[in-house]
Amino acid sequence: MRHPIRTLAQVTAGLAAGLLLAGCADIEPLPEVTQGARPTAAPATETPGAAAAALTVGGPGTVCALPVSFGVAEKWTPKAVEDPENPEFAALTRQGPATVRCEVDAEPAGHVGFLRVWTAGKGPARAALEGFVKAERNASEVSYKESGSGAGPVTEVTYTVFNKVMEESKEERAFAVSTPKGTVIVHLGGIDTAEHRAMIPAYELARTTLKAL
Template structure:
C-alpha cells in the first residue's frame, strides 16, 4: 500500500535556516522548496567504504529504500553528470528515485554551471530556481524545476574528489512530495566520509 504524501510538520517551524558560512536565510515553506517538510528517519547510510555505493559523500536514507551502484553509468550521462548510485523508493511503496551523479569534465564547473548543463540535457525544464544552501555541514547548491509539469530537485556538493549531485524525481508530483522526507534526510545528513 502506498504511503500518503509528505505533509509539513505541524510542530513550530523555525523562521530561518543556516546557509553557507553560517549565514541565516528564510525558510521557504511549501513549493518549490518545501523547507518545512521534516526529514525521514535515517536508517541506511549511503556512501561509506564497503557499502553498496562507495562515494566521496555519505548520507542517510530510509531503511526501506534499495541502494544500488550504477555499473554502466557512462551510458546514461546527462551533461556533465554520470550516474553512480541509484536509491529506489519502490520497496517503500513509491515510484521514484534518489540518484547520485559524479560530475565530470576537463575543468571544474561551478555548481550553477553543473546544474545548468545537466538541465540542458532535458527537453525544456521550466520554473527553474536555484539557491546556495547547506547539505549537513557542507556548502551546497540546490536547484528545483519542473519537467513535463512534474517537480524535480537537485543538490550539488563539492568534495576532494570533485562534485557530486543528488537528484530526486518521481512518477508525478504526488510521488515527489511523498518522497521529499527521504531527500531532506539525505540533504541534512550529508557529510564527508570519516
C-alpha cells in the first residue's frame, strides 16, 4: 500500500498509522478482532440507517481538533493523527489534496476498518473530493451525488478499489463539505465490501450529525 491507509494493507497500515497517533508507543501484538455479523457482498438495495451516537468528536474538548463535529457510534474509538504534516509519513497521511487528521477505529465495535477525517484547503467540496478519489489507486465505478447536512451542502462519492493482494474489488465511500476553515472529507473504507457495508451506519451517523464549528 503506497497511499494513505487502504485495502489489506488496511489492517497493517492501520497498525502503521498507530505510530502516528498520540503516544507513538512501541508496537503491540495485533489483538484478536471479534467481528460482528457481516452482510454478504451482494448488491445492497438501500443505504442502511445511521447508528446511535455514543459521543461527539471535533468540538471543544474532544480528541480531534476539526473544522466540524459529528457523532461517533458506540465502541468506535477516535484518535488524533500525530504530526500529519511530517513528510516522512506522507504516504500514510496524504491523499491528493487532503491530509488525514483523525481516525475513528471500528475494531472495538467488532469490525476491521476506520472512519477517517481528512482536511484540504478552502474551495469547493466537489473539487477536493474528486482530487481525493483520483489519488486512489485502482479506483473505478466512481459515482458522485449532492446532499445536505448541518454543516451545509455535502458532496458524496461511492467507488470501488481493486485489491491486487486479495484479487478482488471492494466498496469505499466518502463525503466532503466546505467550511470557512477549509474542506473536510470523511472517508469509510474497510477490509472488504462486507465489512464496509457493516460499518455504513457509523458513516451515516457522521454525515447526518455533521455540524460546522
